[in-house]
Amino acid sequence: MGLTSKKLELLIAVLAVACFVATVWLWPRLSRTNWRALLGRVGLLLVSQVLTLSAILLAANNWGGFYSSWGDLFGTDQGNGTISTPGTQASSTRPGTARSWVEPAGDPRPVALEMPGVQADGGTVEQVRVHGGSTGLTEDAYVYLPAEYGQPAYAHADFPVVVVFTGYPGTPENLITRMKYPTVAAQAIQQHQMQPTILVLMRPSVAMPRDTECQDVPGGPQAQSFFTKDLRTAVASRYRVGLTARSWGVIGDSTGGYCALSLALRAPQSFAAAVSLSGYYNAAHDSTTGDLFGGDPTLRQQADLMWRLRHLPGAPVSLLVTSSKTEHDWKATQQFVAAVKAPTQISTLYLPSGGHNFATWNRETPQALRWLGTHLNSPTTGTS
The missing domain is CATH 1.10.287 (Helix Hairpins)
Structure with a gap:
């Protein structure tokens, strides 16, 4: 079992x-x-x-939803295998080649709209495996396709994409069962509060059980390159998506929140907007991460987002951070917001009370997704 x-x-x-x-x-x-x-x-x-x-x-x-399998728990599932799916042309190509691609790993499932009295299509969710050509990394994910993706009016449209991260060591399933990102997005789209947007739901670590903190580890997993390069190319190989930074955003909680901010600030050519739900502002260093920087103090310094804001030119990105006065990251968040300088733009979402938990993030997600949608391109035809 x-x-x-x-x-x-x-x-x-x-x-x-x-x-x-x-x-x-x-x-x-x-x-x-x-x-x-x-x-x-x-x-x-x-x-x-x-x-x-x-x-x-x-x-x-x-x-x-911390561990999804025995291999995940004991660290034997490194994500290097290949799922065989009938009719999938990518199945004959091995990870680690120059090409990045998305491999289907299950049948599409409908998304429940969960709006009383509203009979409408909420879109679908596909389980996939993302193969990174330049990094040789492979990671499981879910892709949410809004109902508009299959409609004739959008047949030639390129859609914006939001990458959704779990915390560590969460599983992508958690984003569907616990936080209901596809349903939240479908509701916002139905209410015309968010343009039709594709979601890519995954965890931020690409070398479980190690926590990579979305860093390019010297001599190790190139997590940052996977998310800023391979993931974009892989998703574009299967879905109609925009390719400019204005078509890509990223959101996450806890470790995923740190990753969202880090990727946007360090690779503004890949992500135009990022949301951090109870995230932190410096890469963790503990038994789950190991040495992420090969002993190089400069690399460690560059992973400190506060240091980046104070010592490097601002990145042309839009950021949203969330917290509450009862959360442990309240003071750090205030300091981060104060340190932001143009052209970086910062917005905040503060709750009267809340903690580092799903209940708090579920209260923040609807507003955060809508905010993110306003900072990305609408579905476009040939001008993404």
């Missing part, structure tokens, strides 16, 4: 309860002082605690 299987979660929970009952039932019989009774008590307690902890962790993982 898969790591996220409901059957596995239920089975472990039932076993945990059964073991607890067995412990209560057998404890009087194991009250003797001989070594067999002692080992019996230790065994029952150990098995009961392991099963209970496993049930809790499985439930937490399914709720938060």
